[in-house]
Amino acid sequence: MSSEVRFTDFKSDKQPTWCPGCGDFGTMNGMMKALANTGNDPDNTFVVAGIGCSGKIGTYMHSYALHGVHGRALPVGTGVKLANPDLEVMVAGGDGDGYSIGAGHFIHAVRRNVDMTYVVMDNRIYGLTKGQASPTSREDFETSTTPEGPKQPPVNPLALALSAGGSFIAQSFSTDAQRHTEIVQKAIEHDGFGFVNVFSPCVTFNDVDTYDYFRDSIVDLDDEDHDPTDRDAAKEKILDADKEYQGILYQNEESVPYSELHGLDSNMADIPDGAPEGAMDLVREFY
Amino acid sequence: MPDDLNWAIGGEAGDGIDSTGKIFAQALSRAGRHVFTSKDFASRIRGGYTAYKIRSSTDRVESVVDRLDILVALTERTIDENLDELHDDSVIIYDGERTEMEDIEIPGEMTGLSVPLQRLAEEAGGAIMQNIVALGAACEVTNFPIENLDSALEKKFGSKGESIVSNNKEAARKGQEFVAEEFDHEFDYDLDTTDNDYVLLNGDQAIGMGAIAAGCRFYAGYPITPATDVMEYLTGRIEQFGGEVVQAEDELSAINMALGAARAGARSMTATSGPGIDLMTETFGLVATSETPLVIADVMRSGPSTGMPTKQEQGDLNMTLYGGHGEIPRFVLAPTNVAECFQKTVEAFNLAEKYQTPVFLLADLSMAVTEQTFEPETFDMDAVEIDRGKIVDDDEVEAWTDERDRFQPHFSTADGVSPRALPGTKNAAHMSTGLEHNSLGRRTEDTDVRIEQVDKRNRKVETAKEQEDWSPREFGDSDSDNLVISWGSNEGAMREALEFLDEEDIDVRFLSVPYIFPRPDLSDDIEAADEVIVVECNESGQFADVLEHDALTRVKRVNKYNGVRFKADELAEDIKEQLQSEEVTA
Ligand SMILES: Cc1ncc(C[n+]2csc(CCOP(=O)(O)OP(=O)(O)O)c2C)c(N)n1
Ligand code: SF4
Numbered sequence: 115m116s117s118e119v120r121f122t123d124f125k126s127d128k129q130p131t132w133c134p135g136c137g138d139f140g141t142m143n144g145m146m147k148a149l150a151n152t153g154n155d156p157d158n159t160f161v162v163a164g165i166g167c168s169g170k171i172g173t174y175m176h177s178y179a180l181h182g183v184h185g186r187a188l189p190v191g192t193g194v195k196l197a198n199p200d201l202e203v204m205v206a207g208g209d210g211d212g213y214s215i216g217a218g219h220f221i222h223a224v225r226r227n228v229d230m231t232y233v234v235m236d237n238r239i240y241g242l243t244k245g246q247a248s249p250t251s252r253e254d255f256e257t258s259t260t261p262e263g264p265k266q267p268p269v270n271p272l273a274l275a276l277s278a279g280g281s282f283i284a285q286s287f288s289t290d291a292q293r294h295t296e297i298v299q300k301a302i303e304h305d306g307f308g309f310v311n312v313f314s315p316c317v318t319f320n321d322v323d324t325y326d327y328f329r330d331s332i333v334d335l336d337d338e339d340h341d342p343t344d345r346d347a348a349k350e351k352i353l354d355a356d357k358e359y360q361g362i363l364y365q366n367e368e369s370v371p372y373s374e375l376h377g378l379d380s381n382m383a384d385i386p387d388g389a390p391e392g393a394m395d396l397v398r399e400f401y
Numbered sequence: 402m403p404d405d406l407n408w409a410i411g412g413e414a415g416d417g418i419d420s421t422g423k424i425f426a427q428a429l430s431r432a433g434r435h436v437f438t439s440k441d442f443a444s445r446i447r448g449g450y451t452a453y454k455i456r457s458s459t460d461r462v463e464s465v466v467d468r469l470d471i472l473v474a475l476t477e478r479t480i481d482e483n484l485d486e487l488h489d490d491s492v493i494i495y496d497g498e499r500t501e502m503e504d505i506e507i508p509g510e511m512t513g514l515s516v517p518l519q520r521l522a523e524e525a526g527g528a529i530m531q532n533i534v535a536l537g538a539a540c541e542v543t544n545f546p547i548e549n550l551d552s553a554l555e556k557k558f559g560s561k562g563e564s565i566v567s568n569n570k571e572a573a574r575k576g577q578e579f580v581a582e583e584f585d586h587e588f589d590y591d592l593d594t595t596d597n598d599y600v601l602l603n604g605d606q607a608i609g610m611g612a613i614a615a616g617c618r619f620y621a622g623y624p625i626t627p628a629t630d631v632m633e634y635l636t637g638r639i640e641q642f643g644g645e646v647v648q649a650e651d652e653l654s655a656i657n658m659a660l661g662a663a664r665a666g667a668r669s670m671t672a673t674s675g676p677g678i679d680l681m682t683e684t685f686g687l688v689a690t691s692e693t694p695l696v697i698a699d700v701m702r703s704g705p706s707t708g709m710p711t712k713q714e715q716g717d718l719n720m721t722l723y724g725g726h727g728e729i730p731r732f733v734l735a736p737t738n739v740a741e742c743f744q745k746t747v748e749a750f751n752l753a754e755k756y757q758t759p760v761f762l763l764a765d766l767s768m769a770v771t772e773q774t775f776e777p778e779t780f781d782m783d784a785v786e787i788d789r790g791k792i793v794d795d796d797e798v799e800a801w802t803d804e805r806d807r808f809q810p811h812f813s814t815a816d817g818v819s820p821r822a823l824p825g826t827k828n829a830a831h832m833s834t835g836l837e838h839n840s841l842g843r844r845t846e847d848t849d850v851r852i853e854q855v856d857k858r859n860r861k862v863e864t865a866k867e868q869e870d871w872s873p874r875e876f877g878d879s880d881s882d883n884l885v886i887s888w889g890s891n892e893g894a895m896r897e898a899l900e901f902l903d904e905e906d907i908d909v910r911f912l913s914v915p916y917i918f919p920r921p922d923l924s925d926d927i928e929a930a931d932e933v934i935v936v937e938c939n940e941s942g943q944f945a946d947v948l949e950h951d952a953l954t955r956v957k958r959v960n961k962y963n964g965v966r967f968k969a970d971e972l973a974e975d976i977k978e979q980l981q982s983e984e985v986t987a
Contacts, residue, residue, distance in 0.1 A: 156830040157825060218651060385787065
């Protein structure tokens, strides 16, 4: 890790094909800044991306990366981090990717508390497949597949994370660059699974959850004297359906990440040229 | 006096059948006898018939036969379930003092030995040892030195304290003495012992052991019969070698975790059975296009759907060969016995890394739960070689960068194998993706690049076909016009079937194929033979289909799909029948 790393070192030479104005630009910039600010460089960073407009992030960033199949980014990130604890692992994807097809993995990744950062670009719609309802879409949000609205309540990802034992739960707004960067940075610094749900508006398919909407409704937790270590306070805020919060809702300062609990500290890529020493004992067990 | 013994203990699931059977198997193995075990079990933990069967001889045993000499029957149903295999000289040991067993009828000329298992066990310290009393009785019936049983009991219960061990030894003695005193000594069995040292293990354990030997450090899986033993074996052991087992939330997660670990540079694997393989299928393509080395074991059971989870079948050949959308270069290895589960696992890791592909290990239930004896040297750790393929270090990166100094993880080489930079390597940061990509790993829909990359990936398979040995193993009479071909775990039964056929002066050339893809080209062998029969445990003859396709000719088939593995004597009959039949049944 070198101190000369600048956030632009995390930029690939590929121009994003996101729609002009897409919230994902801001989300990505904040991620790159946060990575650089925390002393990482592209050669020790691994970004796992989901599928969706959001998932294209792996292409536009420069680092080791994997762009996998829809909904499975968290398991990939888990494998990367456990195999090589020296890597800074960041997983990114959309609300459909993370809370629909990948919902099961989300809960379990939260529980598992592997030391990585999960950034969800929540635009409350499916962007890449051109505007269908997502699990965070509003109950009455009309889309191509839900002409009268989904008629079911949206999932509350923060509540899912809290109930699954989340150790770092935060929310940010992609266009509030400084605050968003700071929150992702804290997620990276957190010892354990750092989860950030980012409001990352889709300017093409979502005319309800827009920049204007978020700008008008967001309440910053720093202005509310919120104590993120107070789980009950976090619960109250997270379950408050009328407000859109920005900031760290909950952080468990006692969090012990998976690798530490399981005593994993070496790079599993380093293996001997032949069977490991003591392998014959494995055979003798069967006498 | 036969030295070849077929012994079984059967009862209700939950009666400790498995552990008792295992103790006896170990006693036999420790006495220098070969052992081959099989299990009849149902998919329930309590209730439902279950049995543990042992075939043992001083010669090697590779299969089961349709014969049962000594049966410890803890329930009346156990006798019914095994009626077909019992014969006039069979001995049935049961507890006639238990009310349910009072009126039991011993079929035909068989000998019934009513031994008060429960009462004697109580006298020795607890009813729980009734099965051990039965083992003592079996020692007496077979003239098998009970000291060997003592040593197996020490191994099993040693950690639980001296009194548990001595109580069990005492229980065994009571069974032995009861038989000696109460019955006239005219049993037809006389088991020899030898000085040979054998190890006794099953296929799942051998896969796990092979994985550790090959430097596998990461395993992610989700429990499923009959693959769970791989995970249970690795748990607690792989950690001692710096690795980790993760029980994932499902198979989708398992294979993706394993993929992630492999991307990070660890030798990594997952194992599952049919239903789990289905769930993993989407990721096969990602493994292949991202050129990630990954070992995926499918320990087959009877399908489709949930099928018969505790029964044998080789029905997933097509799934591992063709599964996944699009076209996926891959290797499929099919170990033919327990020892080969070890060797092929090691081979699978080397192939995966040398060619940066998914490698499937196609094992099956029969092999996975079968314990077999081997000379310890069969698992020769010194012979394990690790070939990590084309991994480039910091200094080599530059040779593989483009004019703008960007590393090309999918550079189209002559052999199809690209340089591989593990994360952390300087100046080689790159993205891998399931999208079609160029040499940099970046998405493309360029028609030429598409063709170049598809061809490049397939070239790896061509290279491997040339560079690796995919030969079958040959048994029987190499000059015979009768050719039998099988794959996977049928080898043992078929080898023994050759002896049965030989006794009837039927000569057969037998090729056992441990590779499904790439596989040996058997066209010439098939053409040269008058009769060709392909043996497999499935209904349609999936391997027969691919061989017909390769050789452009029809073959005969012997298929078994009732959930039970081939028995050597029965297989010999089936072969004989097919040889005599005019028709090619396909
Ligand atoms: C197994 C599978 N099902 C469906 C798709 C099609 N698909 C691609 S992206 C996507 C939704 C993405 O939505 P979201 O995660 O919200 O990301 P966004 O595009 O809005 O950033 C779907 C359904 C797929 N690629 N794979
Ligand atoms: S469709 Fe929506 S989410 Fe996708 S790039 Fe355009 S604005 Fe962004």
